[in-house]
Amino acid sequence: MFLVVKAVETVFGDHRSKVKVAVLGFIKELFSSGVENCSAWGLVAYVFREFSRATSRLETGNLSEREAVAETALQTLCLHVLDTLDVSASGMTRLLWPRLLQFVVPAQYTGTLVPLSRCLRELVERQERAEEKEEPNYLCYQERAKLPTPQALLVRLLVLACSPYEGGGHGAVALQLLKTLHRAIHRAVGIPWMAQIPSLLQYLEGKVSAGRGLI
Known part of the structure; x- marks a missing residue:
């Protein structure tokens, strides 16, 4: 899986709509099957980055009708991927916390606030349950990130x-x-x-x- 993720990351710089849709579809399927390690964090960041890029392009007002429709559809797909993130799936807790916090403050990610908030709230709830049961608290996992x-x-x-x-x-x-x-x-x-x-x-x-x- 690590090699598959690395192969997908090689096309992150390809800005063709069909490629973006294919990558986002892969990310959605990967997350639905569980993630065993944190090597897939770049895929999560890709979803937020593409949403932000689509938002910026739409705000310019310089797009054709066809381009505007494509960017809007891409935004919707990004939100759908984030909506389907299951923080209880294998490896997701370790993957998402506390890295998701870095997308709360920047204004370009405001449109993702609803699924972002859901994920963060569920992660914190899992942390609190782990503390009550005195189980190993994997939410304390830290990795270099631009945390607010x-x-x-x-x-x-x-x-x-x-x-x-x-x-x-x-x-x-x-x-x-x-x-x-x-x-x-x-x-x-x-x-x-x-x-x-x-x-x-x-x-x-x-x-x-x-x-x-x-x-």
Whole structure:
């Protein structure tokens, strides 16, 4: 599998749509079958990188209609791959934590916040269960990565939460992630946030429900 992954990585620089779709399809199939080691991290990073690249191209407004459709479809495929990531599959915990944290802060990855938040929340839940059972905590695995500082995480998530209905409604997701990552931000905020964030989420959900009722 290591050699197969390396072979796929050789075409990362090929920007033809058919090649990108094929690579993303391979990544999806690989992750559905489980990953035994961290050699496949480059494949995860590829999904985020291609989503960011498609977003940048669409924002330029210089694409033909056909090109815009292709980039939008690529974005959708990237999100589908991230949606299907199963953090409980063999090797996934070791593969994804804490590396996924590096995609929370940069603005170009905002569109991936929903599947990214799901993965991170599930990973933290697995960590907490392992601690309760006094099992080996594989989530402590660290590898060189451009991880955000606690201050950067806090500021980014608060900014998203302060505009809760923008970007498809990322405010609630940001608050959920803020609650989940409280230990990565500061140990003193856990208890207050456990009480306050659910109330904020309930308020946002109530506003969304009220808005739907007016449609």
